[in-house]
Amino acid sequence: MRTHIEFKQIGVIASKEFWDRIRNRWVLAVAVIFTVFALVIAYFGAAQQGTVGFRGMDVTIASLVSLVIYLVPLIALILGYDAIVGERERGSLELLLSMPITHFELLMGKFVGLAGALAFSTLAGFGLAGVLLSYQLGPTALYHYVGFMLSAILLGMAFLSIAVMVSVMASDRMRASGMAIGLWFFYVLVYDLLLLGILVLSQKRFSLSFFPVLLYLNPADIFRILNVFGFEEVRKLYGLATVLPATLASPWLLGSAMVMWIVAPLGIAVWRFK
Amino acid sequence: MAYNVIEVRGAVKHFGETHAVDGVDLTVQAGELFGLIGHNGAGKTTLFKMMLGLLPVTRGEIYIDGQPVRGEAFRQVRRGIGYLPESLALYDNLSGLEVMLFFAKLKDADPRSCLPLLEKVGLANAARRRVRGYSKGMRQRLGFAQALLGSPRLLFLDEPTNGLDPQGIREFYQILRELREQGVTAILTSHILAEIQLRVDRLALMRTGKIQALGTVHSLREELNLPLDFQLTLQPGAEEALRQALANQPAASVQFNGTMAHVRCPRERKMTMLNALAALDSVVLDLHIKEPSLEDVFLGYSDATA
Ligand SMILES: Nc1ncnc2c1ncn2[C@@H]1O[C@H](COP(=O)(O)OP(=O)(O)OP(=O)(O)O)[C@@H](O)[C@H]1O
Ligand SMILES: [Mg+2]
Numbered sequence: 001m002r003t004h005i006e007f008k009q010i011g012v013i014a015s016k017e018f019w020d021r022i023r024n025r026w027v028l029a030v031a032v033i034f035t036v037f038a039l040v041i042a043y044f045g046a047a048q049q050g051t052v053g054f055r056g057m058d059v060t061i062a063s064l065v066s067l068v069i070y071l072v073p074l075i076a077l078i079l080g081y082d083a084i085v086g087e088r089e090r091g092s093l094e095l096l097l098s099m100p101i102t103h104f105e106l107l108m109g110k111f112v113g114l115a116g117a118l119a120f121s122t123l124a125g126f127g128l129a130g131v132l133l134s135y136q137l138g139p140t141a142l143y144h145y146v147g148f149m150l151s152a153i154l155l156g157m158a159f160l161s162i163a164v165m166v167s168v169m170a171s172d173r174m175r176a177s178g179m180a181i182g183l184w185f186f187y188v189l190v191y192d193l194l195l196l197g198i199l200v201l202s203q204k205r206f207s208l209s210f211f212p213v214l215l216y217l218n219p220a221d222i223f224r225i226l227n228v229f230g231f232e233e234v235r236k237l238y239g240l241a242t243v244l245p246a247t248l249a250s251p252w253l254l255g256s257a258m259v260m261w262i263v264a265p266l267g268i269a270v271w272r273f274k
Numbered sequence: 275m276a277y278n279v280i281e282v283r284g285a286v287k288h289f290g291e292t293h294a295v296d297g298v299d300l301t302v303q304a305g306e307l308f309g310l311i312g313h314n315g316a317g318k319t320t321l322f323k324m325m326l327g328l329l330p331v332t333r334g335e336i337y338i339d340g341q342p343v344r345g346e347a348f349r350q351v352r353r354g355i356g357y358l359p360e361s362l363a364l365y366d367n368l369s370g371l372e373v374m375l376f377f378a379k380l381k382d383a384d385p386r387s388c389l390p391l392l393e394k395v396g397l398a399n400a401a402r403r404r405v406r407g408y409s410k411g412m413r414q415r416l417g418f419a420q421a422l423l424g425s426p427r428l429l430f431l432d433e434p435t436n437g438l439d440p441q442g443i444r445e446f447y448q449i450l451r452e453l454r455e456q457g458v459t460a461i462l463t464s465h466i467l468a469e470i471q472l473r474v475d476r477l478a479l480m481r482t483g484k485i486q487a488l489g490t491v492h493s494l495r496e497e498l499n500l501p502l503d504f505q506l507t508l509q510p511g512a513e514e515a516l517r518q519a520l521a522n523q524p525a526a527s528v529q530f531n532g533t534m535a536h537v538r539c540p541r542e543r544k545m546t547m548l549n550a551l552a553a554l555d556s557v558v559l560d561l562h563i564k565e566p567s568l569e570d571v572f573l574g575y576s577d578a579t580a
Contacts (some may be wrong), residue, residue: 097328
């Protein structure tokens with residue numbers, strides 16, 4: 001179908017999705033979770049090292065990154081897996097598609113609306129934490145924190161895009177939720193272990209230059225690198241500097257890779273949604 | 275000027291082994307109120323979905339308003355279509371009015387028409403309540419109101435009176451009649467043949483994916499040549515007199531039920547039968563001639579193929 005795109009229709013769907021999440025307090029709940037976690041980590045994260053209290057922004061961000069890597073993909077997958085398959089299963093999809101709207105517009109509307117809700121709660125949640133901590137922050141720390149928030153949003157979009165793809169391909173909601181949880185498990189828990197395993201087993205048999213590319217195949221890793229490589233202190237903490245050459249750690253390259261992770265699953269979703 | 279608003283040519287839909295729609299040709303003209311009947315699983319809903327471009331055809335062509343469904347110009351055609359699906363699902367978390375406003379935006383309909391439409395289907399008092407709390411009939415009414423958004427010129431109504439109370443059914447057909455006077459075309463399905471036979475201009479009878487009969491209720495009746503049913507109320511003890519009067523009516527059959535008698539005879543013998551019964555005027559207290567109903571026609575066709 002080569003019909004032209006009516007952005008108004010995308011907007012109608014997107015605004016319904018967005019306001020649905022505001023009304024059922026999803027946005028509020030997620031924002032509160034982010035704020036609370038951010039504050040707790042900022043003040044108590046170093047407790048196991050024997051100190052309590054604010055420890056400086058870079059270390060705080062490093063801890064937040066570890067948290068966000070678990071939390072944001074999970075939230076995004078839960079948010080998105082139902083988008084299409086839910087309407088299909090409840091039977092409302094048919095009526096929706098009888099309207100003057102294309103499949104593409106419907107899918108984009110869903111994604112934009114949900115992405116808006118996720119971005120809004122991320123910004124509000126971590127933003128509020130940032131404001132509360134701001135009296136402790138210098139300009140560079142603030143810069144890093146803003147970068148952290150933006151990359152967290154990108155990470156959310158990437159997994160939301162994957163979730164929408166799952167939602168298009170799954171035949172029912174049960175399967176969609178299963179696939180979503182499975183993907184979270186794979187990307188967030190298994191993937192890094194797998195890489196580590198490869199690294200250990202292969203010893204020096206294949207060159208390390210090949211290895212960093214594998215990190216690009218996981219949006220969660222891209223997010224980690226994006227945030228970690230900004231700061232000297234943290235880089236040492238992770239000991240990743242040796243693994244990743246500077247050229248591959250360019251924020252622009254990483255950012256583009258993240259955008260690809262948003263565009264590609266959505267593209268597959270559009271292709272499969274007929 | 276009558277033109278074909280719906281034109282279906284050789285439509286076929288297979289779901290694996292199931293031949294849900296198996297070569298249907300159908301035209302519906304502008305301004306017609308068209309009924310589609312048939313047993314469960316006959317393929318009515320599947321045909322509807324194909325006509326709306328919601329299901330791709332396995333074979334065949336379908337044009338609505340002269341445009342191929344699923345074609346580029348079909349979006350514009352959709353703006354003039356109202357659809358009430360068989361298994362209606364609306365958004366439980368929204369109020370009736372919000373549901374209407376949402377679809378109004380998608381259809382480019384005037385948002386100010388939402389409340390009057392809800393009023394029209396008898397939901398004025400429930401407009402601001404959540405759909406979650408609606409009864410089955412209320413949901414159906416909301417679905418119908420939704421189908422009327424944007425003053426559609428063509429309505430697809432799949433079992434529209436399903437779940438409506440008698441009052442609701444009457445109001446529904448009243449609205450449909452008004453719309454028809456404005457030149458709106460409508461195609462609807464129903465299993466309640468008594469309600470549909472008085473109201474549609476033409477109808478099609480579907481059976482296992484095929485159109486088995488097509489025409490006005492009258493012409494379908496003629497085609498099957500179903501017998502007429504004379505319903506008599508007799509004086510007590512008049513059975514024998516009636517039997518004798520029918521003795522020289524070889525094609526007639528009679529059944530007694532207390533003081534009631536049912537006499538069946540071929541349509542073309544209507545006048546001779548009336549004459550024979552007129553001679554019994556001293557014992558026949560009352561007489562009704564019952565034309566075969568659409569239900570009889572429906573069952574007649576079922577028997578014919580069985
Ligand atoms: N999505 C589907 N997948 C497989 N088979 C289907 C599907 N949809 C319909 N069918 C089959 O196609 C046939 C026609 O179904 P359809 O829903 O069109 O019947 P109908 O005439 O609307 O029946 P009813 O009066 O019960 O509403 C049935 O045998 C049904 O099982
Ligand atoms: Mg049906």
